[in-house]
Amino acid sequence: MADSCNAVVLVSGSGSNLQALIDSQGGGNPLRIRAVISNRADAYGLTRAKNAGIATQVLDHRTYEGREAFDGALMEAIDVFQPHLVILAGFMRILTPAFVRHYEGRLLNIHPSLLPRHKGLHTHRRVLEARDNEHGCSVHFVTEELDGGPLVIQAVVPVQPGDSEESLALRVYLQEHRIYPQAVRWFAEGRLRLTPEGALLDGEKLPATGHLIRT
Structure with a gap:
């Protein structure tokens, strides 16, 4: 990886994850967000x-x-x-196979569930309806399978009695x-990459769950 890792971030909404990425720049982090x-x-x-x-740029x-x-x-x-990396941060578009192939190995997404559970939308509601004990979020490489690429890191959040969609969503956020x-910094530092065998961190294949954090 070069001294700096140029990134483009795609957003459709409030951009709270974008803000976290903006705030993570500097302090030895090679990430440089060039455009949103x-x-x-x-x-x-x-x-x-x-x-x-x-x-910034808008493409309607x-x-x-x-x-x-x-x-x-x-x-x-x-x-x-x-860009060395394209980051999906709440980009509410299903991407074409041609797009995904063009950025293969340098396209990351975050999803508000513990993949492979609850792919797609309305994850907080579906977790409560399923009476799951745990919820969370996942960062993964993007492949042609919707929300199906190799996992990099997941954070597990316990579902608490009396949780609403809103209270659960806040803890997941x-x-x-x-x-x-964290995942983007690993990539920027050249520690994280996608291979035919899956996602590697520091040369070691990550487990199917990715790097797992329990809160």
């Missing part, structure tokens, strides 16, 4: 980026003829910055803001 791109002009993540002096997916056209334009916008900067 959103498919929504009203995404507050764009404001967070501007406040940090980071370039509704103005494109289908997912392939949008993803093609998105790849062009990203590649201007020659706290862990997201902890583990995403």
